[in-house]
Amino acid sequence: xxxxxxxxxxxxxxxxxxxxxxxxxAPGMRLPSVRTVSExxxxxxxxxxxxxxxxxDRGVLVxxxxxxxxxxxxxxxxxxxxxxxxxxxxASTVSISGAxxxxxxxxxxxxxxxxxxxxxxxxxxxSKRLDLALARAARxxxxxxxxxxxxxxxxxxxxxxxxxxxxxxxALSPDDVLVTCGATEAxxxxxxxxxxxxxxxAIESPTYFGFLHTIEMLGLKAFELPTHPTRGxxxxxxxxxxxxEPVAACLLSxxxxxxxxxxxxxxxxxxxxxxxxxxxxxxxxxxxxxxxxFGRERPKPFIALDGGAxxxxxxxxxxxxxxxxxxxxxxxxxxTQQVMERKLAFSLCSPVLPQIALADFLESGxxxxxxxxxxxxxxxxxxxxxxxxxxxxxxxxxxxxxxxxFVLWLELPRRFDSRALFDEALEQGICFAPGDVFSASRRFRxxxxxxxxxxxxxxxxQGIRRLGRLARTLxxx
Amino acid sequence: xxxxxxxxxxxxxxxxxxxxxxxxxAPGMRLPSVRTVSExxxxxxxxxxxxxxxxxDRGVLVxxxxxxxxxxxxxxxxxxxxxxxxxxxxASTVSISGAxxxxxxxxxxxxxxxxxxxxxxxxxxxSKRLDLALARAARxxxxxxxxxxxxxxxxxxxxxxxxxxxxxxxALSPDDVLVTCGATEAxxxxxxxxxxxxxxxAIESPTYFGFLHTIEMLGLKAFELPTHPTRGxxxxxxxxxxxxEPVAACLLSxxxxxxxxxxxxxxxxxxxxxxxxxxxxxxxxxxxxxxxxFGRERPKPFIALDGGAxxxxxxxxxxxxxxxxxxxxxxxxxxTQQVMERKLAFSLCSPVLPQIALADFLESGxxxxxxxxxxxxxxxxxxxxxxxxxxxxxxxxxxxxxxxxFVLWLELPRRFDSRALFDEALEQGICFAPGDVFSASRRFRxxxxxxxxxxxxxxxxQGIRRLGRLARTLxxx
Numbered sequence: 001x002x003x004x005x006x007x008x009x010x011x012x013x014x015x016x017x018x019x020x021x022x023x024x025x026a027p028g029m030r031l032p033s034v035r036t037v038s039e040x041x042x043x044x045x046x047x048x049x050x051x052x053x054x055x056x057d058r059g060v061l062v063x064x065x066x067x068x069x070x071x072x073x074x075x076x077x078x079x080x081x082x083x084x085x086x087x088x089x090x091a092s093t094v095s096i097s098g099a100x101x102x103x104x105x106x107x108x109x110x111x112x113x114x115x116x117x118x119x120x121x122x123x124x125x126x127s128k129r130l131d132l133a134l135a136r137a138a139r140x141x142x143x144x145x146x147x148x149x150x151x152x153x154x155x156x157x158x159x160x161x162x163x164x165x166x167x168x169x170x171a172l173s174p175d176d177v178l179v180t181c182g183a184t185e186a187x188x189x190x191x192x193x194x195x196x197x198x199x200x201x202a203i204e205s206p207t208y209f210g211f212l213h214t215i216e217m218l219g220l221k222a223f224e225l226p227t228h229p230t231r232g233x234x235x236x237x238x239x240x241x242x243x244x245e246p247v248a249a250c251l252l253s254x255x256x257x258x259x260x261x262x263x264x265x266x267x268x269x270x271x272x273x274x275x276x277x278x279x280x281x282x283x284x285x286x287x288x289x290x291x292x293x294f295g296r297e298r299p300k301p302f303i304a305l306d307g308g309a310x311x312x313x314x315x316x317x318x319x320x321x322x323x324x325x326x327x328x329x330x331x332x333x334x335x336t337q338q339v340m341e342r343k344l345a346f347s348l349c350s351p352v353l354p355q356i357a358l359a360d361f362l363e364s365g366x367x368x369x370x371x372x373x374x375x376x377x378x379x380x381x382x383x384x385x386x387x388x389x390x391x392x393x394x395x396x397x398x399x400x401x402x403x404x405x406f407v408l409w410l411e412l413p414r415r416f417d418s419r420a421l422f423d424e425a426l427e428q429g430i431c432f433a434p435g436d437v438f439s440a441s442r443r444f445r446x447x448x449x450x451x452x453x454x455x456x457x458x459x460x461x462q463g464i465r466r467l468g469r470l471a472r473t474l475x476x477x
Numbered sequence: 478x479x480x481x482x483x484x485x486x487x488x489x490x491x492x493x494x495x496x497x498x499x500x501x502x503a504p505g506m507r508l509p510s511v512r513t514v515s516e517x518x519x520x521x522x523x524x525x526x527x528x529x530x531x532x533x534d535r536g537v538l539v540x541x542x543x544x545x546x547x548x549x550x551x552x553x554x555x556x557x558x559x560x561x562x563x564x565x566x567x568a569s570t571v572s573i574s575g576a577x578x579x580x581x582x583x584x585x586x587x588x589x590x591x592x593x594x595x596x597x598x599x600x601x602x603x604s605k606r607l608d609l610a611l612a613r614a615a616r617x618x619x620x621x622x623x624x625x626x627x628x629x630x631x632x633x634x635x636x637x638x639x640x641x642x643x644x645x646x647x648a649l650s651p652d653d654v655l656v657t658c659g660a661t662e663a664x665x666x667x668x669x670x671x672x673x674x675x676x677x678x679a680i681e682s683p684t685y686f687g688f689l690h691t692i693e694m695l696g697l698k699a700f701e702l703p704t705h706p707t708r709g710x711x712x713x714x715x716x717x718x719x720x721x722e723p724v725a726a727c728l729l730s731x732x733x734x735x736x737x738x739x740x741x742x743x744x745x746x747x748x749x750x751x752x753x754x755x756x757x758x759x760x761x762x763x764x765x766x767x768x769x770x771f772g773r774e775r776p777k778p779f780i781a782l783d784g785g786a787x788x789x790x791x792x793x794x795x796x797x798x799x800x801x802x803x804x805x806x807x808x809x810x811x812x813t814q815q816v817m818e819r820k821l822a823f824s825l826c827s828p829v830l831p832q833i834a835l836a837d838f839l840e841s842g843x844x845x846x847x848x849x850x851x852x853x854x855x856x857x858x859x860x861x862x863x864x865x866x867x868x869x870x871x872x873x874x875x876x877x878x879x880x881x882x883f884v885l886w887l888e889l890p891r892r893f894d895s896r897a898l899f900d901e902a903l904e905q906g907i908c909f910a911p912g913d914v915f916s917a918s919r920r921f922r923x924x925x926x927x928x929x930x931x932x933x934x935x936x937x938x939q940g941i942r943r944l945g946r947l948a949r950t951l952x953x954x
Contacts (some may be wrong), residue, residue, distance in 0.1 A: 101818065108627060127620060131615040138609070142611070146604045146801040147586075182824065188823045196696075217669075230913050324625070324828065327828075343689075344574075344690065345690045346823070351828055354828055357615075
């Protein structure tokens with residue numbers, strides 16, 4: 001692709017986004033055909049198609065076979081995006097554990113409207129087929145598997161994981177996959193391998209509070225990077241940081257950031273990898289939401305772009321299939337041996353039968369249709385949620401436009417206190433995640449995260465409406 | 478109990494042990510009745526009974542209902558006990574991981590005679606009933622449990638664990654139990670809670686190589702304590718150590734030490750707890766073998782003696798029921814909150830369905846009869862193994878007399894090299910654990926550990942005979 005073509009399709013894409021933001025193109029509206037738009041703008045058909053595909057990847061447009069491209073339902077022109085973050089430029093120790101434990105305690109209270117935890121609703125996941133595979137394995141082969149497996153995990157499961165990696169362009173050997181207790185253990189193994197107490201980890205801002213908690217418990221420091229609500233971290237800021245500050249690792253969930261739902265463009269990902277490689281700073285990548293993409297193609301993980309030369313990849317089945325099974329994995333490239341030693345030392349190996357059940361499920365080919373279904377479900381949930389927020393929250397509330405996953409990030413005026421909202425919401429039977437737990441320096445007190453992981457119903461809708469009214473009342477005080 | 482009585486029953490017990498060692502009392506022989514012995518020695522019947530019970534607890538005698546006391550089958554007079562260890566008196570960094578990984582790789586090779594790994598044979602464990610509970614839970618309640626549980630684990634399982642603790646005299650609330658990925662994760666949580674990189678942990682010598690590996694991976698140092706082959710660590714040595722050296726924790730598997738099978742007397746346990754409490758050094762207790770006792774009563778864990786005031790208790794179902802399930806637990810007393818935060822940060826929570834299956838199994842009451850069966854099986858295996866060793870190993874081989882568990886510790890003359898034996902044994906299709914992996918300073922090169930966790934059969938017997946011949950050949954060179 002030459003540069004001029006690259007410019008043209010990006011220009012067209014920006015024009016379309018501008019029209020949507022101004023309301024000239026409404027959600028659900030059909031776009032002109034690729035042929036028409038190529039004639040109107042005097043560009044080639046392939047350039048026009050490239051622009052549409054880019055916007056599809058970003059979740060702005062939806063392609064319907066034999067029909068054309070439409071403005072995505074979740075795409076609302078009425079609300080501005082949250083601001084790009086500009087955290088203070090220094091590493092800070094983290095002290096988040098109390099806040100995280102308190103949040104999780106409320107989030108697991110099933111009497112509350114469940115907007116707090118980014119856990120998919122078991123009823124949405126429909127894990128029956130997987131559970132039957134577990135029942136079968138336990139009944140038929142329970143004795144055979146009642147022993148420790150290798151610390152790396154069951155070979156059949158590692159083979160299936162490696163096969164799926166291949167499909168997003170990452171040539172991975174089953175020998176380089178190590179099965180973990182969710183992405184959380186994977187992340188712990190990665191961090192303990194590359195960093196020591198007192199070291200600094202560069203992270204997105206906002207970022208998943210679980211990352212902050214693990215960083216705190218390992219005695220590490222966090223450096224929060226400026227982060228754009230749709231494009232992710234500012235690569236230039238990383239480059240500047242590494243010139244001045246020793247950083248042990250960069251930790252990202254780029255597809256898709258939790259809570260923003262942002263997705264770094266592939267070019268930005270490559271640029272970031274180049275900067276990190278130049279300074280020999282490893283990248284730890286958390287890809288738990290990568291399979292829940294709203295665009296046509298699954299975004300390429302970092303590890304597929306650098307072949308794992310400088311990337312430690314962590315993921316799990318917890319967001320897309322089986323949170324109760326606690327099966328994740330890590331592909332640690334050059335660090336594989338060190339990670340394996342830590343797995344052995346910290347938890348020996350993972351339970352065997354859940355791994356066998358997952359291997360059976362993946363081998364059956366059922367995962368792809370499962371993913372197609374839940375992607376649609378989560379995207380629709382987010383569209384419902386966005387519409388309800390627009391109808392009920394204060395007029396100047398900014399709302400994220402996630403390209404995947406199932407959470408929304410809301411930014412209210414600076415004086416707004418989401419902690420006060422949190423307390424009042426709990427009294428009214430609603431749980432959500434207040435903004436400050438997403439920052440090592442406890443920024444984002446005027447923000448909040450809502451999870452759309454649960455089936456959309458009247459309770460959810462009424463819960464969000466009540467939350468919106470509460471926010472308006474609080475702001476009016 | 479007054480001191481003179483205490484002396485009398487201990488004197489009688491020592492007399493009996495001496496007679497067995499000299500061959501005056503042979504394995505399987507019936508002892509005089511309690512009444513007869515009380516008359517012979519002019520002691521009360523209760524004192525005589527106390528002596529017999531003490532020896533029963535130590536696995537020297539076996540009580541048969543309505544019949545009396547017999548010399549235990551595993552008790553062989555022909556072999557002396559391994560020496561009490563006298564490690565050098567300083568903390569050392571640990572560098573064991575390569576040796577451990579190499580051992581485990583061979584130990585999992587199913588074509589070798591399985592004397593290497595202390596893992597119970599799935600065929601002996603007979604986990605069918607537990608596996609069916611798992612199958613039922615997955616089939617009937619899979620959807621309901623397809624979500625994260627609390628970091629502490631499933632309340633039903635924690636209740637059953639607390640109920641069992643009560644039976645060994647430990648008043649434990651389900652709220653103080655936290656479910657882990659085996660005792661290995663429990664130990665990791667305990668160590669990261671009480672120690673920081675560079676700190677010293679006091680351990681038995683020899684000790685389980687997994688402890689050494691975890692200590693190494695956490696950047697801790699190990700101080701090896703003098704340890705007796707049946708009575709465990711020397712409490713006086715701990716007292717002297719704490720006068721001079723800062724120690725972050727003491728880590729023991731007192732009932733029963735792996736590889737010695739030693740068991741500290743209750744008085745020694747109390748004395749140790751008093752010494753540790755005086756210096757505010759927490760005790761981390763690993764009790765995974767505690768349920769596999771050959772004496773009449775389950776030895777009391779440390780935590781039952783100090784009520785958890787200064788003890789962190791770790792255990793699992795891996796040695797007695799379900800290694801493949803990877804379910805362990807930790808009761809951390811004053812450290813409960815800190816351990817919970819680490820569990821949350823390092824692995825979030827454990828898989829749910831295996832916990833439900835274990836809760837079902839425990840609630841059914843099936844665990845006690847299961848334990849009675851496997852205790853007998855492991856004790857018989859050890860007796861077979863001891864006899865075979867006596868018939869085939871060099872004449873001056875010393876053999877441990879475990880009071881529980883399913884491993885034997887062999888000590889050969891000082892010039893013997895168990896690493897050389899290891900290499901030759903592998904070529905002949907036999908795996909065992911060479912002695913040096915049980916020491917931070919790589920002592921015990923003239924020792925080895927054999928596991929009796931597998932069903933006793935001709936392959937096992939022939940394997941040990943071949944190993945004995947190899948050892949004789951090596952010594953003769």
